[in-house]
Amino acid sequence: MTESQVGMAQGDGSPGIGLRGALVDIGRCQLLSLAALAVAGAGALVIGALLLLPLGIGFLLLPPAAVALRRISDRYRDRAARWTGTVISPPRPLPSRSTPPENPTGRHQQARALLGDHGFWHDLRWAWAEPATGALLAVVPLALVEYGLFGAAVQPFVWRLLGDGNWYAFIPVDSTPTMLAALLLGIGFIAAGLKLAPATLRVHARWSRRLLAAPHTTELVRRIEHLAGSRADILDVQAAELRRIERDLHDGAQARLVALGMTLAEATRLLDHDLAAARVLLHEVRATSQRALQDLRELVHGVLPPILADRGLGDAVRSLALDSHLDVRIETALPGRLPAPVESAGYFAVAELLANAAKHSGAPEVHIRLSHTDGALRATVTDEGRGGADPDGSGLRGVRRRLDPFDGTLVLHSPPGGPTTATLEIPCASSSPKTSSSSGTG
Amino acid sequence: MRVVLAEDLFLLRDGLTRTLQEHGFEVIAAVDNGPALLRTLLEEQPDVAVVDIRLPPTFTDEGLQAALAARRSRPALPVLVLSQYVDQLYAHELLAGGQGAIGYLLKDRITHTTQFIDAVRTVATGGTVMDPQVIARLLARSDARGTTAQLTPRELDVLALMAEGRSNAAVAQTLFISESAVAKHTAAIFTKLRIEPSADDNRRVLAVLAYLKR
Numbered sequence: 001m002t003e004s005q006v007g008m009a010q011g012d013g014s015p016g017i018g019l020r021g022a023l024v025d026i027g028r029c030q031l032l033s034l035a036a037l038a039v040a041g042a043g044a045l046v047i048g049a050l051l052l053l054p055l056g057i058g059f060l061l062l063p064p065a066a067v068a069l070r071r072i073s074d075r076y077r078d079r080a081a082r083w084t085g086t087v088i089s090p091p092r093p094l095p096s097r098s099t100p101p102e103n104p105t106g107r108h109q110q111a112r113a114l115l116g117d118h119g120f121w122h123d124l125r126w127a128w129a130e131p132a133t134g135a136l137l138a139v140v141p142l143a144l145v146e147y148g149l150f151g152a153a154v155q156p157f158v159w160r161l162l163g164d165g166n167w168y169a170f171i172p173v174d175s176t177p178t179m180l181a182a183l184l185l186g187i188g189f190i191a192a193g194l195k196l197a198p199a200t201l202r203v204h205a206r207w208s209r210r211l212l213a214a215p216h217t218t219e220l221v222r223r224i225e226h227l228a229g230s231r232a233d234i235l236d237v238q239a240a241e242l243r244r245i246e247r248d249l250h251d252g253a254q255a256r257l258v259a260l261g262m263t264l265a266e267a268t269r270l271l272d273h274d275l276a277a278a279r280v281l282l283h284e285v286r287a288t289s290q291r292a293l294q295d296l297r298e299l300v301h302g303v304l305p306p307i308l309a310d311r312g313l314g315d316a317v318r319s320l321a322l323d324s325h326l327d328v329r330i331e332t333a334l335p336g337r338l339p340a341p342v343e344s345a346g347y348f349a350v351a352e353l354l355a356n357a358a359k360h361s362g363a364p365e366v367h368i369r370l371s372h373t374d375g376a377l378r379a380t381v382t383d384e385g386r387g388g389a390d391p392d393g394s395g396l397r398g399v400r401r402r403l404d405p406f407d408g409t410l411v412l413h414s415p416p417g418g419p420t421t422a423t424l425e426i427p428c429a430s431s432s433p434k435t436s437s438s439s440g441t442g
Numbered sequence: 443m444r445v446v447l448a449e450d451l452f453l454l455r456d457g458l459t460r461t462l463q464e465h466g467f468e469v470i471a472a473v474d475n476g477p478a479l480l481r482t483l484l485e486e487q488p489d490v491a492v493v494d495i496r497l498p499p500t501f502t503d504e505g506l507q508a509a510l511a512a513r514r515s516r517p518a519l520p521v522l523v524l525s526q527y528v529d530q531l532y533a534h535e536l537l538a539g540g541q542g543a544i545g546y547l548l549k550d551r552i553t554h555t556t557q558f559i560d561a562v563r564t565v566a567t568g569g570t571v572m573d574p575q576v577i578a579r580l581l582a583r584s585d586a587r588g589t590t591a592q593l594t595p596r597e598l599d600v601l602a603l604m605a606e607g608r609s610n611a612a613v614a615q616t617l618f619i620s621e622s623a624v625a626k627h628t629a630a631i632f633t634k635l636r637i638e639p640s641a642d643d644n645r646r647v648l649a650v651l652a653y654l655k656r
Contacts, residue, residue, distance in 0.1 A: 286553060293550050297527055307529050310502035315531060322530035323579060325586035 025197035026145055028083055029138040032204065035072075036135030042069040043127030053111075062111040066120055070094055073123045076130075076208055086205035089222075091119025091214040118215045126211040134204055141200050144193030151186020155179060230404045237401065245299065252295035260288050304344060312336075313343045313377075317350055317368060326358050326366050333371040342428040345406060346370075346377050349399045353381040353422050356395050361385025361420060377426045387418035399424070443566055446488040447472040448479040448505055449524075450497050458492065458552065465559045476504030483512035483519065490566035494549075495525040495532065506532060517541050522565045524549050528575045537570075545571035545607075564607050571607035578602070592634050600627040605650045 045065040052058030077088040095113035114120050151168050159166055159173040159182075166173045168182040214222075267281035300306065308316040314332040321328035337343070350368065357366045363385030370379050390396070391412045400410050408426040445467045449455040452474075459469045471482045475498040483491055491512070497504040509521045522545035523536060536544045545565040551573065552558050561571040581602055584590045590598065596617075603613045610628070614621040632638070637650070 289553070290550055301527065306496075306527050307531065310496070311531075319529050319531040322534065323583065325583050 019194070022194035022197055025083075025201055026141060026194060028079075028201055029142045029197055032138035032201075033135050033142060035075075036131040036138075038072055039076075039127050039135075040131040042072050043124065043131075045069070046124055046127065059108045059111040062114055063107055066094055066114050066123070069123050069127055070119075073126060073212055077212060080205035080208055084202045084205040086202070086209055088205075088209045088212050089214045089219055091122060092117075092218055094120060118218065122212065122215070126208070129211055130208070134207055137200055137204050137207065141193040141196040144189045144196065146193075148186045148189030148191075148193060151182045151189060153186070155182045155186065233401065234405045245303065248295070248299050252299070253292045256288050256292035256295065260285055260292070263288065305347065308343060308347050313338060313346055314370060316343075316347050317370060320347075320351055320354060321368070324354055324358060324366075326354075327364060328354070329365065329367045331367075331369045331371075334377075335372055338372065338377055339428055342377055342406065342426050345402045345408065346379055346424070346426060349402050349410070349424050350379050350381060352395050352399050353379075353424075356389070356393075356422075357381060357383045357385065357420070360389065361387075361418070363418070375427060375429060377428055378423065380421060380423045382419060382421045384419045386416075387414045387420050388416040389414035389420050389422075396422075443489045443563075444468050444470045444486070445562070446470060446479070446482050446486055446491045447493075448474070448476075448491070448497060448508070449494045450474045454494075454549075461552070461555060461558070462492070462562070465555075467562070475499060476508045479505065480508040480511055483508070484515060487516070490520040490522060490562060492522045492524065492562060495523055503532070506535070510535065513539060513541070518543050518568070520565045520568065521545070522547065522562055522571070524552070528573050528579075530576065530579060533572060533576050542570045543568045546576060547571065547573045548575060560612075561607070569607050572605060574602070574606055577605045580605070590635075593631065597627050597631050597634075600624060601631050601650065604628065604631075 042065065046062070046069055049058045049061035049065045052061060074090070077090060080086045080088050095110055095117055147169075155168055155173055156179055159179050162173075169185055171178055171182050171185065173179050173182050213219075263281050263285050267278045267285065270278040270281065305316060305319075307319050312334070314330075314334050317332070318330055321330055338346070350370075354366060354368070357363065361383040363383035365384065367382040368379065369382075370377070372378070389412060391414075396410065396412065402408075403410055403424060403426060406426045406428070408424060411423045411425075412420070413423075414420040443466070445462055447455065447458055447462070447469055449458060449472070455472050455474065459472055462469050470486055470488060473479050473482055477499075479491075479493065479497065482488075491509065493505045493509050495503050495505045497508070506523060509523060513519050513521065517539060518541050520543035521536075523532070524547055525532070526549055528546065528548055533546050536546055543565055545561050547558070547561055551561070564571050581590060581598065590601070593601065599617055600613055603616055608616070610621050610624045614624045617624070635650075
């Protein structure tokens with residue numbers, strides 16, 4: 001099973017492919033070069049406000065200028081993510097006014113808070129650098145294409161009129177052959193520009209990230225908050241799980257074993273004088289012991305499905321597929337076994353997604369793809385059903401909670417009318433040997 | 443009949459050996475790990491092997507792997523696999539060769555001695571026995587897909603027992619109907635599911651399973 005035709009739900013802002021993609025990227029370069037004017041403008045506003053601080057009026061001007069600049073920088077962060085997939089972590093929100101806007105002291109306080117804000121200075125630094133460096137970068141492919149157009153589309157018509165001294169790049173265009181050479185050179189420039197555009201956008205995004213990313217400390221604070229939150233969640237979930245297991249054992253298998261002992265004692269007593277009654281009780285004992293086994297089996301399966309322990313994620317998902325009443329096509333590209341907690345989280349998440357598809361999608365067929373790339377387990381569940389899945393449904397929330405301790409992600413792409421694609425990723429290294437180290441007693 | 447037994451827990455191994463011996467089987471070897479099982483199966487050429495799926499040294503599906511490996515060099519070697527749980531994937535792997543002489547039972551069934559001994563005999567003589575749980579799940583699945591919707595409840599009962607490897611006589615006894623009634627139901631099932639009828643019990647089960655697997 002090694003076909004690769006699963007529709008992966010890329011965002012609509014994936015890097016362009018082919019000629020159309022290159023043209024789109026040129027358009028983006030154009031946009032960047034123009035947007036630099038707005039950046040410069042906003043930067044100048046902020047600088048102006050800063051210069052006016054000694055006069056007092058700067059305190060009134062600074063907050064709106066800073067907000068305007070932040071709005072623009074946010075747009076750049078957003079573009080970097082949509083165009084090239086470069087995620088730029090946003091800074092903390094700007095200090096806001098705690099008092100009504102009419103109150104001048106409120107603005108003063110806000111301006112003072114702004115002066116102490118890391119994100120604000122980052123924005124300002126970027127506002128100075130972007131028009132000079134970023135926009136310049138974006139102009140390179142743009143200039144190539146435009147100059148190429150001049151050579152290829154304009155020169156053939158104008159060289160006769162221009163006469164002597166008409167140069168295109170290093171070619172003196174004064175005859176038909178030189179005109180043709182200029183035309184070819186122009187096409188070459190256009191091709192180079194188109195070729196360069198995607199790479200330029202990527203470099204620009206990386207450059208912007210350098211300047212715009214939240215300071216390291218903000219990142220760390222954010223990370224700690226997330227870890228503390230997810231740790232509390234894990235502890236809650238774990239405690240609830242233990243409680244469930246304890247209750248299941250207590251009310252299920254354990255109670256049945258007690259009943260078993262009682263029935264056996266009664267049967268033993270009856271053996272002497274009422275064989276028929278004893279036989280009935282012994283039948284009961286057998287039935288009860290079967291139920292106890294059944295209870296235990298279900299409990300074990302809920303904790304860790306045996307096939308997952310024995311065979312790992314690939315075969316466990318195959319087994320899920322065999323139990324599903326949908327047609328499930330599976331592709332796996334997993335390198336041996338993954339760490340046990342990852343396998344377990346992945347299994348239960350895929351099981352939930354498959355159950356969701358069976359319940360809501362109305363599609364007869366589901367496609368599951370498991371792979372391990374770039375140090376992450378990635379599972380995609382696709383169906384051609386009716387779509388419109390609710391990302392905040394209880395099932396999907398449960399999946400997210402399972403992935404959270406691993407910093408895993410779940411991306412749902414489910415436009416009304418389908419198809420629905422759920423992609424989950426769990427960062428992990430693979431432990432390559434096929435057999436997991438067992439804690440066996442042998 | 444000569445039996446090779448593989449089970450790592452001493453208590454169960456002992457009990458199984460005793461049960462088999464009481465019913466006239468000769469237990470020629472009782473091993474407790476995967477490699478020893480494979481070696482014994484290839485050397486001793488038993489009439490049937492009774493194998494626990496989870497065995498040392500890996501405590502995973504070592505027993506199943508050893509049985510499948512042995513059947514690759516001796517394709518029709520009768521193997522009855524026992525397990526604490528049933529899994530459709532394992533059932534598929536066991537049936538994949540299409541040779542029959544395969545059994546797959548929950549360990550619970552051992553306590554039902556006659557049923558267990560019947561299963562060992564059926565497998566030893568080339569039959570196929572699937573655990574009722576495997577069958578129930580297969581039927582539930584094909585039910586949800588509507589493939590067995592055309593069958594009457596009684597026919598479903600017969601189909602389930604048939605898929606467990608029971609003979610017409612055993613089916614008749616379980617359902618308290620006459621053998622000719624069973625034959626009639628069977629014919630109706632085969633017609634409705636468009637399965638070619640066959641005299642061979644084993645092929646009958648395989649045909650049913652193959653149908654349900656779709």
